[in-house]
Amino acid sequence: GAVVSQHPSWVICKSGTSVKIECRSLDFQATTMFWYRQFPKQSLMLMATSNEGSKATYEQGVEKDKFLINHASLTLSTLTVTSAHPEDSSFYICSASWRDYEQYFGPGTRLTVT
């Protein structure tokens, strides 16, 4: 199957700082990328959908000014958590798909805000 990578795999930051997470499709061009967050022992909740070259579509309740998403190329999307707080600590997972084909998930990024 297709390979999606995320970087970093884990990050610890201080409250008030910003953190950038990268999602890359390694062997295919991703026309759409999705960002999910997952709290411990819970399911994945979609945060936003991004199409290459256009603004991301955010799910209800997700602050677009806090979670900045940039899908600048067909192989890279970034999620920036701005002014992070401890409640933003979570497992962030991206997925990528080409046109209408299946979504492939990245390995996730664990964010801990102290």
Added chain:
Amino acid sequence: GQQLNQSPQSMFIQEGEDVSMNCTSSSIFNTWLWYKQDPGEGPVLLIALYKAGELTSNGRLTAQFGITRKDSFLNISASIPSDVGIYFCAGQRNAGNMLTFGGGTRLMVKP
């Protein structure tokens, strides 16, 4: 956000036993998918179902797309220790659209 109703939430079984889990929804999905997630990793696709009534196998795994398009089940036969993990169902209304996930089934296998 919306979640699918997935059950059971957890299962603790003996190695060699068969396992069954299912997902239901109040609304129709045109694609059903089953994923497995190991701790600290992203979900990995196990089986994708595209037609109502479709029954698909992948090794010891078998999944069916309910005829009403509002449910799906996953069976694992002759479980082994490496089957341990969390299994998620996901529904997709149209190709390329977002996935809606079930709450997950945590599977534990006793050797």
